[in-house]
Amino acid sequence: MAGTKEARRAPADKYDERRNQLAESALQTLGELGYARTSLREIANNSEFSHGVVHYYFADKFELIIYCVRYYKARCVTRYDAVVEDSTTAEGLLDAFAAKLVETLLDEAPMHRLWYDLRTQSMFEDKLREAVLMIDATLEDMIWRVVSKYAELSGRPTVMTPHAAYGVLDGLFQQALLGHLTGTADAAEAMAAQVHELMPLMLTPAPA
Amino acid sequence: MAGTKEARRAPADKYDERRNQLAESALQTLGELGYARTSLREIANNSEFSHGVVHYYFADKFELIIYCVRYYKARCVTRYDAVVEDSTTAEGLLDAFAAKLVETLLDEAPMHRLWYDLRTQSMFEDKLREAVLMIDATLEDMIWRVVSKYAELSGRPTVMTPHAAYGVLDGLFQQALLGHLTGTADAAEAMAAQVHELMPLMLTPAPA
DNA sequence: ACAAAGTCTTGACAGTCGTCAAGGGATCGG
DNA sequence: CCGATCCCTTGACGACTGTCAAGACTTTGT
Incomplete structure (x- = not known):
């Protein structure tokens, strides 16, 4: 259990890059539809990936959205x-x-x-x-x-x-x-x- | 259930009364769960009726919610x-x-x-x-x-x-x-x- | 008392949702 | 060059959604 994320290989940069990429697609979708009507499939549609990839980079919907909030904060x-x-x-x-x-x-x-x-x-x-x-x-x-x-x-x-x-x-x-x-x-x-x-x-x- | 006085009610009154009754159940549910997670079935669960009755008194979900907003306003x-x-x-x-x-x-x-x-x-x-x-x-x-x-x-x-x-x-x-x-x-x-x-x-x- | 109108329940429909497993390519260390 | 690892797609699952039709029950009008 512990340390699964540290065990990740060298491209930790690429990993974070993808997470940010998905966060941007999520923010765009959320800003357009609002929290209530935004689905993970719609977020993936607004990215260049398919809907399954979200669960590769985020444990669940909330982790993605919370990551988005922090990502957004850093910019504004x-x-x-x-x-x-x-x-x-x-x-x-x-x-x-x-x-x-x-x-x-x-x-x-x-x-x-x-x-x-x-x-x-x-x-x-x-x-x-x-x-x-x-x-x-x-x-x-x-x-x-x-x-x-x-x-x-x-x-x-x-x-x-x-x-x-x-x-x-x-x-x-x-x-x-x-x-x-x-x-x-x-x-x-x-x-x-x-x-x-x-x-x-x-x-x-x-x-x- | 002992409806003693509703027997002589004019239909229009009873109709509005039911709408208000459903509006109160809807407001209670919405206040607890928020807009995003509130479903018509959950609203009906918080009332004494079944889920189908909502569409007897309201055309769709939005009409119910908008009715709720106005109903709420009148009180506060x-x-x-x-x-x-x-x-x-x-x-x-x-x-x-x-x-x-x-x-x-x-x-x-x-x-x-x-x-x-x-x-x-x-x-x-x-x-x-x-x-x-x-x-x-x-x-x-x-x-x-x-x-x-x-x-x-x-x-x-x-x-x-x-x-x-x-x-x-x-x-x-x-x-x-x-x-x-x-x-x-x-x-x-x-x-x-x-x-x-x-x-x-x-x-x-x-x-x- | 009988029929009509009103009221409500039940069950089903077509979608959509989050989630996950299986597997295919791609990439890289050896 | 091969096998392992990472990245991503596909397809499916059970659950849930709004909506509506069919029918049962109740009330009303005559």
């Missing part, structure tokens, strides 16, 4: 780091942050709805919980890097905890995503305006 | 109205509102996670969109009645649109629900504290 968790590092003024940071929010909402809408789908599934399915809570915490850190930098550039301390700041911003983003996917044309821009108004409220009031 | 949309009407001070309103939020999060967690599940499904499934957007708008109105009354009692105008106010509060609630369902003991109380800090920020700054 640094999304706003450049914004944080490059900004020199509070207003510039806020503009760049809001613009990046709009950009990712428009460009990667399927991935975002998948994330919300999986996070909600974790409320029902124990097996998804650990992975989901881990990435959620990482996203909270990501947002907090933005907010605390914004506070620093403004020269005013924050009045919100990282948890609360993530909660309210995530609420606005999710709302905008729903609007965007259901036909509200200016959902993303409306969110940008809301973020512009909300962020200053996260700091102690500016001196009059 | 007035949840905070008593809070709004009975409060005479801004602080009293805020306390009562936060307490009600905590109460419903703890007592009706399965229903809330079902709502978030269905709302997310509407990002993938066209057929759910209309019903979900309708109830979402109604919830936004419900929240706005609280916020605007809070502003009125405070004697200070709001600085947020109804849409934004609902977005941020819903974000905090959803975050707390996830925390509560995944084992964070004080998730609900933490949310109450966050709401206490957030609500004043929705109004123009108080005079120093």
Whole structure:
């Protein structure tokens, strides 16, 4: 039992490569159909392999999906780091942050709805919980890097905890995503305006 | 089984009554298993009928689920109205509102996670969109009645649109629900504290 | 009381699902 | 060059799904 994975031959690289390849096909399928309607056969159809190969690289469906969640996290968790590092003024940071929010909402809408789908599934399915809570915490850190930098550039301390700041911003983003996917044309821009108004409220009031 | 009074019922009433009865069984099942794992047979199992009866009262699965969404809405949309009407001070309103939020999060967690599940499904499934957007708008109105009354009692105008106010509060609630369902003991109380800090920020700054 | 209409159960259908076993090629060490 | 190992395909299994038809039971109208 123990050590079956270590016993694997030299091409551990190729093994991981295939797993990532399948993860990408899975993410694409999940982003399109959602968790409820995604089958392993459909995932394999969106790859260059047949449906049986999934069980060669993953023990079961959950292992694949959880692997996908972590694989996805690795790509998006640094999304706003450049914004944080490059900004020199509070207003510039806020503009760049809001613009990046709009950009990712428009460009990667399927991935975002998948994330919300999986996070909600974790409320029902124990097996998804650990992975989901881990990435959620990482996203909270990501947002907090933005907010605390914004506070620093403004020269005013924050009045919100990282948890609360993530909660309210995530609420606005999710709302905008729903609007965007259901036909509200200016959902993303409306969110940008809301973020512009909300962020200053996260700091102690500016001196009059 | 002793149907003493149904004998004289008008058929239309009984028909709607059965539909509501099935809707309640469906809501219970959906709240327990989530959308992805709920089958019509499981719904019928949680009722006193057999699985075939569903297609006697509903054309298909979607009609049942959409009926459930509307049925659910009718019950919860007035949840905070008593809070709004009975409060005479801004602080009293805020306390009562936060307490009600905590109460419903703890007592009706399965229903809330079902709502978030269905709302997310509407990002993938066209057929759910209309019903979900309708109830979402109604919830936004419900929240706005609280916020605007809070502003009125405070004697200070709001600085947020109804849409934004609902977005941020819903974000905090959803975050707390996830925390509560995944084992964070004080998730609900933490949310109450966050709401206490957030609500004043929705109004123009108080005079120093 | 009899017939019609309404209500519900049963059983089956055509699919789809996750999973796994058997086996065929491909690749590589010897 | 051969045999072992890895990679992948194929096909099948039992279970489950939404749906519907046939019929039994109940209630209603006359």
